[in-house]
Amino acid sequence: MSVPTPLVDWLRAQDDASLATLLRLRPDLAVPPPADLTVLATRAGIRASVHRACDELDTVTLAVLEALVVADADVEPVDVSAVSRLLGPDLPAAALDASLGGLRERAIVWGPDDALSLVPAAREVVPRHPGGLGRLASGPAGSSALPDLLAAVTPDERRVLDALAAGPPIGRSRAGGDPESAVGRLLARGLLLRVDSETVELPRQVGLALRGERPLGQIAVTPPDIGARDRGGDVVDRTAGGAALEVIRRLESLIAHWSRIPPPVLRSGGLGVRELRRAAKEMDTDEATAALLVELAVAADLVAESDGVAPDWVPTTNADVWAAGGPEVRWSLVARTWLDLPRLPGLVGRKDDAGKPISALSDGVRRPVAPRDRRRVLAGLAELSPGTAPGSPSALADLLAWRAPRRGGRLRDEVVGWALTEATVLGVVALDALSGPGRALIGDQAGLVAALRATLPPPVAHVLLQADLTAVAPGPLEPELARELALLADVESAGGATVYRFTEATVRRALDAGRSASDLHELLAKRSATPVPQGLTYLVDDVARRHGRLRGGAAASFLRSDDEVLIAEVIVHPGSIGLELRRIAPTVVVSPLPLVELMDGLRAAGFSPAAEDTGGAVLDLSDRGRRTDPRRRSGARPGPPEPGAEQLAALVSRMRAGDAMAGVRRGTPAAATNGATVDILRSAAAARRSVWIGFVDGHGRVGERVLEPxxxxxxxxxxxxxxxxxxxxxxxxxxxxxxxxxxxxxGA
Incomplete structure (x- = not known):
């Protein structure tokens, strides 16, 4: 066996590319930048850092790590053949080499195959009983007499030993105090060790002997079958496109609803249960989906807390900018926000550690590692060919669990289910398969907008008018038609085909926005694939006949009409008392109230006034709801970016230089005389060598530096x-x- 090599010396012998790989796989080692390789080696053995590094290991590599712990590689170096014997014949040599290579890359294991060393902190990563084995024992269990002792056990004693050999090696039995019981006889012969009056432990030597050629038991060498199913790429993308349009519509409904009725922010932070239910009802969805969309609206800065003593959840001015974009642009913002969302909306409604329900938008939903787990799920789906889905969400969860058993904690499998459900709501996943836009989302996001555009059906330029004062849009409408129809009608139901309802209020809304009756008739006739129903024509004409006969302006506000009788009727109407109207001409009255309040008061009294600007044109005074300022810069991504190759190379160079400087400090630098200093510097410059210098600056401060003169x-x-x-x-x-x-x- 080779002489043990300290970790720091092994790191010094590695080439720059290996050190850069170590820093990339274990980025916490580089924060803050280590001064030299001694600092790097010290950090590489810290318990918390080793735990984080092992979170990335798959089942086979963790089994190899466990075998190294059983072999006590953290105490003294071991040969790879001893590790291989512990792992048994099921693990191919190539898989063992690959696992050891991964552990070496992370500086958890170092040294040649005949002298493998393990960081001591690795013993705290593996289970309490590594390999399901107990502690080493002296006495009969640790002697050459063990085979004879095992050959002499009775069937009932063998059952006890086999149960403990399968793991864990600890068992409880009150019969241990009875010397005639199976446990008592095994204790007497040293085949079991007593822990306390009711607990016994199977010695490691006995467990290894009972397990035979598989000392660490059965190892899942190959990943579980995911059971792939072909869903059809076109079907998946079309379904995803429909889901994307639906999520945009629901967010629009949420923003419009909270513009009118902003819900209060809870004193403890977050959104109340009743407010979440109202939002779900407004968006026509369940509470889990509503919680997801509410979280995304706030994370995308479309909604934020308002200022004031009693803040509300109010849409921001960013919501207006977002609404002005096309569906592809709007969806891309939502999808990117979801991918980087450091929260788990699936926790909403669950109980926290104190037994209280976790509310949406509260701190209880925050999970900084959520983006990492979300990307793992999507990356697992991306490995399948387009249009291919796993056999079930649980099959994908099993595969991810095999690849990283330590990740996710107690919510590991649930996080996979939540990620799939949320991705399906957004259209990132459809029919359990990753969609085209989903692949763009986790790949080159520059093509994200184009990827969604390719999945959407072509916009339609017509609607189907019905006799019951509804219109059916057989698909996504052209932007101009969609805007006009949103003025003229309300959405009654959404889905593959959207149903719009015409009412007196919606027609008046269009007229208030400056559309004339002839404009509306022209729109309906031009954009309908069916004849315009007579009832809809009558509705438009009837509302238009009464609309605008009264004209209001700001003076603070005025009211005018060519009909003197109508002006008189308004003045004497009981509902006009609070409007403080004063007649200044047969056809003109004024009011001290703002124009908006005057218009609202007249409409409440049953009149249909229209507002006008200083030029007499119709003025749109429709209420766009409350708005607040954005809370953060749009498009900001959480967390620092991963260091690039150049940054890693610079960091390695800095550690090399620091190591060299530390070596000089450990030596005996020469005291500088003027002649000797000049000679050394000139020789170093000619040979392109570095020198360490100690100096005193102009302020009398002592410093040191490594220079290449x-x-x-x-x-x-x-x-x-x-x-x-x-x-x-x-x-x-x-x-x-x-x-x-x-x-x-x-090293090479």
């Missing part, structure tokens, strides 16, 4: 700092000590 003369040395790459000039008379840096050895 380029110019020596004129009383100064100029060189490039090997740590930060900057060029520095140091006066020669301020140098107090100097030494040439020996280059650290690097």
């Amino acid at each position: 380029t110019i020596v003369g004129g009383g100064v040395v100029e060189g490039r700092d090997t740590v930060d790459g900057a060029v520095h000039r140091v006066p020669l008379h301020r140098i107090t000590s100097i030494a040439v840096v020996e280059e650290p050895a690097q």
Whole structure:
């Protein structure tokens, strides 16, 4: 067996690419940047860091780690053959090599195959009884007499031993105090160890002997079958497109509803249960989906807390910008927000640790690792060909659990189900298969808008008018038609075909927005694939006949009409008393109230006034609801970006330089005399070698630096700092000590 190698020396022998891989796989080691490789080696063995690194390991690699712990590789180096014997014949040599390679890349294991060492903190990662084995025992269980002792056990004693050998090795039995019982006889012969009066433990040697050629038991070497099913790529994408349009419609309903009736923010933060139910009813969906959409609306900064003593959840001005975009642009914002959402909406309604229900938008839903788990689910689906789905959500959960058993905690499988459900609501997943837009979402997001556009049916330019004062849109409408129809009618039901309802209020809304009766008739005739029903024509004409006979303006406001009788009727109407009307001409009255309040008061009294601007054109005074300022910059992504190859290379270079500087400190730098300093610097510049210098700056502060000298003369040395790459000039008379840096050895 080779001589053990300390981890720091093993790291020094690695090439720069291996160190960069280590920092990429274990990014916590680089925060803050380690000064040298000694600091890196120390961090690599910290318990919390080792736990995080092991969260990425699959079932086979964790089994190899467990075998290393059983072999006590954290105490002294072990040979790979001993690890292989523990793992049994089911694990191929190639799989063992791959697992050891992954552990070496993460600096959890180091050294050659004949002297594998393990970081001590790894023992806290594996279960309390590694491999389901107990502690080593002395006495009969640890002697050469063990085979004979096992051969002599009775059937009832063998049943006890087999049960404990299957794991865990701890068992409870009150019969242990009876020397005639099976447990009592096994204790007497040393085949069981007593833990306390009611607990016994199977020694490791006995467990290994009973398990035979599989000392660590059966290992799931291959991943579970996912049971793939072909759903059809076109069917999946069309279904996803419909879901995307539906989620946009529901968010529009939520924004419109909260514009009119903003729900209050709970004192503890979040959204109340009754307000969530109202939102679900308004969006025509269940509470779980409503909780998801509410969370997304706030995360996308479409909704935020208003300012004030009693804040409400109010749409932001960003909601108006969002609503002005096309469906593809609106959906892309929602989808990207969901992917990076550091929260688990599936927790809404569950009980927290204190037994209280978790409310939407509260801190109880926050889970910083949620984006990572969400991406894992989508990445698992992306491995299947387009249009292919797993046999079931549980099959996907089993596969992900095999790949990372330590991830997710007690909610591991539920998180997979929640991610699939949420992705299906958004159209990222359809029929359990990843859609085209979903693949763009986790890949090159530059093509996200185009990917959704390809799944949407072409917009239609017509509706089907019905005799019951409804219109049916057989698909997504062209933007211009959609805007006009939204003014003229209300959505009665949505789905594959949207049903709009015409009423007196909706027609008046269109007239208030500046449309004339002839405009509406032209729109209906031009955009309907069926004849315009007579009842709808009468409705438009009747509302238009009464609309605008009264004209209001700001003076604070005025009211005018060519009909003097109508003006008189308004003045004497009981509902006009609070409007404080004053007649200044036969056809004109004024009011101190704002124009909006005047119009609302007249409509409440049963009149149909129209507002006008200073030029006499119809003025749209419709209430667009409350708005508040955005709370954060749009498009901001949570968390720092992953370091790139150049950043990792620079960090490795910095550690190498720090290591070299530390080596110089451990040596004996020469005291600097002017002649010796100049000679050393010139020799280093000619050989392109680095030097360590100690100096005193102009303020009397002591410093040190590793430079690669380029110019020596004129009383100064100029060189490039090997740590930060900057060029520095140091006066020669301020140098107090100097030494040439020996280059650290690097492995191939």
